[in-house]
Amino acid sequence: MLTETNKIAVGKVVFKDETIICDIVEWLYRRGIRKVLLLIGHMWNLGPIYSARENIHYDFPDLQVRVLDWWATTPQIVDQSMKDCPVLPSYVHANIGETSCMLAVRPDLVNMASAIDEDDYKTFFEYGMDQYSKSGIVGRDATKATAKFGDKRLGMDVDNLASMVEHALRVEIARSLSNDKLIFMILVGVKRN
Secondary structure, three states: OOOOOOOOOOOOOOOOHHHHHHHHHHHHHHOOOOEEEEEEOOHHHHHHHHHHHHHHHHHOOOOEEEEEEOOOOOHHHHHHHHOOOOOOHHHOEOOHHHHHHHHHHOHHHOOHHHOOOEOOOOOOOOOOHHHHOOOOOEEOOHHHOOHHHHHHHHHHHHHHHHHHHHHHHHOOOHHHOOOOOOEEEEEOOOOOO
């Protein structure tokens, strides 16, 4: 399965995301790792990652695996992340939350002069972002994004994620197996041409 932003071009080599994830997890498993957190950095990678998780559960039943969206560690963070997309929050893209986070960490990559506010809207079928949005932005308040809001959001994310990981390290592994190592796979969404 390829994420929706992938386009096949002549001379381009494309790997299936879930295959790479499964291969890495198998490598970790063979070295004694029994807890893996797949931390999603881009919403459009959900499909391949959940597919990989199911294969991992089947192949390694004694492995603890968790898929987690970095922006969804608590309901409050989800609300902050998607507050300007009340109709169809699953299509949030470059909105106030995401743009603010980018302003906080890489302001050189953000051109606020190009920011627009674009409403989300209800649709029964699911579409690629290029089909759903004319601008690539889905959020009614993208033009109000600030680095200050991004810092606040990211601080909440880090604090909550750290607490969750600390707890996960103390959780017993099913079937009385144990290993105090926890490996993170940070899957950063990058636009592929």
